[in-house]
Amino acid sequence: MTDTILEVKNLVKHFRQRKRLLAPRADTEIIPAVDDISFYLRAGETLGLVGESGCGKTTAGKTILKLLPATAGQILFNGEDITHLERRQFRPYRRHMQMIFQDLDAALNPKMRIRDVLQEAVKVHSPQLSSAAVKVRVGELLDLVNLKQNKLVQFPAELSGGEKRRVGIARTLAVEPKLIIADEPTSALDVSIQAQVINLMRALQNRLGLSYLFISHDLQLVELISHKVAVMYLGQIVEMGVTQQIARAPRHPYTRILWSSLVNKRTLETTAPVVAGNWGVYDFERPAAGCRFASRCPIFVAKGKPSACTDPATAPQLKGVAEGHQVRCHFPLKA
Amino acid sequence: MLFRQFQVEISESNQLSWWRTAGRKNKIYVIYGLAVVLAVLVSYGLGALHWLPHDPDDMNFDSLMAGPFTGGYLLGTDFMGRDLLTRLILGTQAYFLPGLMAIAIALVLGAVLGVSAGYRGGRVDTVVVYCNNLIDSFPRLILVLLVIAAFKPDIYYIMAVVGVTAAPLVASLVKGKVLFLRQKNFIESAIALGIPARVIIIKHILWYNCRALLLIQATLGMAEAILIETSLSYLGFGVQEPIPSWGNMVQAGANYLLQGNFWPSTAPALAILFTVLGFHLLGDGLNDILERQQ
Amino acid sequence: MSASSGPLLLQIRDLRTYFYSQAKQAFVRAVDGVDLAVFKGSTLGIVGESGSGKSITMLSSIGLVTSAPGVITGSVIFQDGDKPVNLLGGLPDYVYLEITDGRIMAVHKQQPQWMTRVRQNLKPYRGNNIAMIFQNPKAAMHPYQTIGAQIMEAIQLHTDIKDKVAARQMALNWLDRVQMDSPRLRFDNHPHGLSGGMCQRAMIAMALAAQPSLLIADEPTTGLDATIQSKIVDLLLELRQDLGITTILISHDISVIKRLSDDVAVMYGGRVMETGPAALVLDERNEQRHPYTHALLASTPRRANANAQGYLPAIKGEVCDNINIPAGCRFLSRCHAINDRVRDRCRRMEPELTVVAPGHQVRCWLRQEDG
Numbered sequence A: 001m002t003d004t005i006l007e008v009k010n011l012v013k014h015f016r017q018r019k020r021l022l023a024p025r026a027d028t029e030i031i032p033a034v035d036d037i038s039f040y041l042r043a044g045e046t047l048g049l050v051g052e053s054g055c056g057k058t059t060a061g062k063t064i065l066k067l068l069p070a071t072a073g074q075i076l077f078n079g080e081d082i083t084h085l086e087r088r089q090f091r092p093y094r095r096h097m098q099m100i101f102q103d104l105d106a107a108l109n110p111k112m113r114i115r116d117v118l119q120e121a122v123k124v125h126s127p128q129l130s131s132a133a134v135k136v137r138v139g140e141l142l143d144l145v146n147l148k149q150n151k152l153v154q155f156p157a158e159l160s161g162g163e164k165r166r167v168g169i170a171r172t173l174a175v176e177p178k179l180i181i182a183d184e185p186t187s188a189l190d191v192s193i194q195a196q197v198i199n200l201m202r203a204l205q206n207r208l209g210l211s212y213l214f215i216s217h218d219l220q221l222v223e224l225i226s227h228k229v230a231v232m233y234l235g236q237i238v239e240m241g242v243t244q245q246i247a248r249a250p251r252h253p254y255t256r257i258l259w260s261s262l263v264n265k266r267t268l269e270t271t272a273p274v275v276a277g278n279w280g281v282y283d284f285e286r287p288a289a290g291c292r293f294a295s296r297c298p299i300f301v302a303k304g305k306p307s308a309c310t311d312p313a314t315a316p317q318l319k320g321v322a323e324g325h326q327v328r329c330h331f332p333l334k335a
Numbered sequence B: 001m002l003f004r005q006f007q008v009e010i011s012e013s014n015q016l017s018w019w020r021t022a023g024r025k026n027k028i029y030v031i032y033g034l035a036v037v038l039a040v041l042v043s044y045g046l047g048a049l050h051w052l053p054h055d056p057d058d059m060n061f062d063s064l065m066a067g068p069f070t071g072g073y074l075l076g077t078d079f080m081g082r083d084l085l086t087r088l089i090l091g092t093q094a095y096f097l098p099g100l101m102a103i104a105i106a107l108v109l110g111a112v113l114g115v116s117a118g119y120r121g122g123r124v125d126t127v128v129v130y131c132n133n134l135i136d137s138f139p140r141l142i143l144v145l146l147v148i149a150a151f152k153p154d155i156y157y158i159m160a161v162v163g164v165t166a167a168p169l170v171a172s173l174v175k176g177k178v179l180f181l182r183q184k185n186f187i188e189s190a191i192a193l194g195i196p197a198r199v200i201i202i203k204h205i206l207w208y209n210c211r212a213l214l215l216i217q218a219t220l221g222m223a224e225a226i227l228i229e230t231s232l233s234y235l236g237f238g239v240q241e242p243i244p245s246w247g248n249m250v251q252a253g254a255n256y257l258l259q260g261n262f263w264p265s266t267a268p269a270l271a272i273l274f275t276v277l278g279f280h281l282l283g284d285g286l287n288d289i290l291e292r293q294q
Numbered sequence C: 001m002s003a004s005s006g007p008l009l010l011q012i013r014d015l016r017t018y019f020y021s022q023a024k025q026a027f028v029r030a031v032d033g034v035d036l037a038v039f040k041g042s043t044l045g046i047v048g049e050s051g052s053g054k055s056i057t058m059l060s061s062i063g064l065v066t067s068a069p070g071v072i073t074g075s076v077i078f079q080d081g082d083k084p085v086n087l088l089g090g091l092p093d094y095v096y097l098e099i100t101d102g103r104i105m106a107v108h109k110q111q112p113q114w115m116t117r118v119r120q121n122l123k124p125y126r127g128n129n130i131a132m133i134f135q136n137p138k139a140a141m142h143p144y145q146t147i148g149a150q151i152m153e154a155i156q157l158h159t160d161i162k163d164k165v166a167a168r169q170m171a172l173n174w175l176d177r178v179q180m181d182s183p184r185l186r187f188d189n190h191p192h193g194l195s196g197g198m199c200q201r202a203m204i205a206m207a208l209a210a211q212p213s214l215l216i217a218d219e220p221t222t223g224l225d226a227t228i229q230s231k232i233v234d235l236l237l238e239l240r241q242d243l244g245i246t247t248i249l250i251s252h253d254i255s256v257i258k259r260l261s262d263d264v265a266v267m268y269g270g271r272v273m274e275t276g277p278a279a280l281v282l283d284e285r286n287e288q289r290h291p292y293t294h295a296l297l298a299s300t301p302r303r304a305n306a307n308a309q310g311y312l313p314a315i316k317g318e319v320c321d322n323i324n325i326p327a328g329c330r331f332l333s334r335c336h337a338i339n340d341r342v343r344d345r346c347r348r349m350e351p352e353l354t355v356v357a358p359g360h361q362v363r364c365w366l367r368q369e370d371g
């Protein structure tokens, strides 16, 4: 199966933030959380989405699921344009597109017992199920995520972080979606359960052809499970390609820095400072003209600060550098 | 500072044993309040079934304004020799159903407005805030009197006014709750799961998270309804003689106060006092226990 | 820095935190006899299964488990200057257990008095001397206050800086140090408008701004990308060197633990299964380690560990049940290292922590002599 299940075209999501509490409406800062991203995802495929914390990964995921209204752009699910569907019309699609939320408490109404949470999730899209069948299904879900039956009567606040995470995963799987946007699904889990979750995701993919948009900071995990990887920086995709290419032969300087800080962690004994280049703190207050990465870019400095990088007119665009490999940089690194 | 914040999170797990952990003060409040509620319910039932110690209109001119425990009258008689206890019991009829109606109006209207203000924000929100301020700055009794002047002195009209004017407060409380819950993101995730908006609002927001708040508002609303009804009956706008209401009983008895016969007006006054107090304490106790405002 | 030496800062002895669950009429033994020692100026890393009681251990120690039907016993000795104080002192006085036939039938707890005592015990230390980075920053931050205001509050409360302008400057400085991008803009953000990782950084800033002598960090780096993660790790190292902050670090990220900790404790089912110098506990070749530690580290999801189909090894079997605790070793049902010499003992009795090397203790029958 190679049909495209999800296609995102030039998706934009801007947040507005008032400068001061009582500032007039016009006096707002625009935070370009997602700024023109495009990608597609085939059935049975995993796209890893990585990038700096705060670069807009979660926002992208939520916008795709229409939990946040898109500012511009197009979202196609199975070839159908869902961007402008109304809530009610969109509800049937929800059964096929689900999200594992980054926030541990997100999925859980604090006043509901875990049992009610899961039963509700099972019943949402199959109301015809008998209550016995629902119970059986809830039991299966618990087993899938290796959670004890006796946690069912507990309230969310009485669970550990990892248990909440697993309830969240179980709840997502309850509706048997085709596409899962997994926002750091393994955070707060111990490594053994991480491995189980990864195995589960892979098994479901092999058996049912699920597709994942896998958002994570654990690059080694991303390498392991994704077919393709997209690297985001400040709301834009700066590099996208097959996992091996991205991990082994990154062409964008940011990707390289990202992966090299990982390597540094691997060899812990050598604790050299992690990042090359001037890792000043990026300021939304001084929006970058041209390439958004310029202020931190080692190449930019090495090349004597060429104006091509800072001129808004010649901001770099995503360009193909190899088969299925795109980079947003004027001076991509050598492969 | 961290402590305070964390407590909020943890305390939500205490649902199971809220009664156990309640402080003694709140327990006493709640028990007293529940006793009052029970007494009102029983009185209302007795009145509706006409299971009364005496005929409420039966005048015994041999014992006018008798004290308590005299001549087979447990609480004595009024200025026309009618049994006070019977009339007190019947007096609950005057406010019980209308009060419930006021509560229903306040809660339903308040919940609808509150949820739409919290959920959608914008214009509804502005209207709610505005109404709340408006009503806060305007004595409710005057509004009620205006309505009486415009229509007719019917208790249901009056209670409709009470209900409608109480709604903005409920709405603003519900709105606050909704805003708080929205920070918690689980509403977003319920939407993501495909749960219809109406279910989210009714089940997740109102039932699971606002039921304590609404219960508390209901008890306070009843207290308010009783006060309004009795004040109006006292002023002569509410229930009219010979039908008993605590308000007109106080009023009727008050004419004889100067003669030293204070009991016929004190008895209904005390009934009002203890009942309203009961509902208030119930509300307060529940508020402390369920909402954990330490 | 030499591990496991010098004066102790915090010593936890036989800490037990049980939650009484009315629905099940049973105790959830979240923490079931934990002993830990933290040396001044060192870092203790805690790893372990999800749900094994890591967070609850730390929360109980600093009096943040307020759940009403909970019972906490044991002692937590905090070295305040030269004066040792028991942070849990006096608490057992307010709890009565009704025991019939050796089973706990009911718990009576004077919750208000208990809470007052907890507060009394900890008031001088919380924030000032002890700060905590919570596992779920979004929930632990105040939803209506801007993060800047919250950090300023911490500074004004816990340090000498009382002046508003100076506190603001300091707060911005801390936001900068934890790698928050555009600190001035973020300063006025509510936690809601921040990404997961930003919230986490704000939380870290808030905890560090109080300049505690003991920092408890519950998974401080999960939401952060690799570059910021290593920056935060560097920051923690730097603070330890400059200010001598003692840290308890709970994490599932073994590489972070490796980089930061002097000592490591491994928890399973509410108990410490192994503790010792990081070099010994995390050493893949060390044969003296606990079977659980071994299995845990071996299941780290890395490409190198995966099989041909891409599946990863994970510890087989169910996670530990903390209600019906088996009489023998808690890890028995999943243990791969068990052999006939010890099988019988593993079933019958729980092993004690046994010293296998200087400073290195393991709770496993395999590591004990016959006898």
Ligand SMILES: Nc1ncnc2c1ncn2[C@@H]1O[C@H](COP(=O)(O)OP(=O)(O)OP(=O)(O)O)[C@@H](O)[C@H]1O
Pocket (backbone or CB within 6 Å): A015, A016, A017, A031, A033, A052, A053, A054, A055, A056, A057, A058, A059, A060, A102, C192, C193, C194, C195, C196, C197, C198, C223, C224, C225
């Ligand atoms: N509700 C909101 N209002 C205003 N700004 C927001 C809101 N939600 C997110 N943002 C901003 O959008 C940007 C992207 O946030 P997002 O949560 O998508 O980041 P992320 O890539 O998921 O980061 P992390 O890895 O830390 O979770 C951030 O700068 C954040 O401050």
Ligand SMILES: Nc1ncnc2c1ncn2[C@@H]1O[C@H](COP(=O)(O)OP(=O)(O)OP(=O)(O)O)[C@@H](O)[C@H]1O
Pocket (backbone or CB within 6 Å): A154, A157, A158, A159, A160, A161, A162, A163, A188, A189, A190, B013, C019, C021, C028, C029, C030, C031, C048, C049, C050, C051, C052, C053, C054, C055, C056, C057, C067, C135, C322
């Ligand atoms: N209030 C409570 N009532 C009942 N059980 C509870 C309560 N709080 C926590 N528990 C249980 O105690 C156990 C330990 O929880 P804890 O949060 O300490 O785990 P953890 O080691 O931090 O795990 P994680 O790595 O997943 O965060 C869990 O099994 C949890 O379900």
Ligand code: SF4
Pocket (backbone or CB within 6 Å): C291, C292, C329, C330, C331, C332, C333, C335, C336, C337, C338, C339, C342, C346, C351, C363, C364, C365, C366
């Ligand atoms: S005590 Fe026995 S069961 Fe437990 S870890 Fe050691 S060998 Fe395995």
Ligand SMILES: [Mg+2]
Pocket (backbone or CB within 6 Å): A057, A058, A059, A102, A183, C195, C196, C197
């Ligand atoms: Mg995110």
Ligand SMILES: [Mg+2]
Pocket (backbone or CB within 6 Å): A160, A161, A162, C054, C055, C056, C135, C218
């Ligand atoms: Mg935890």
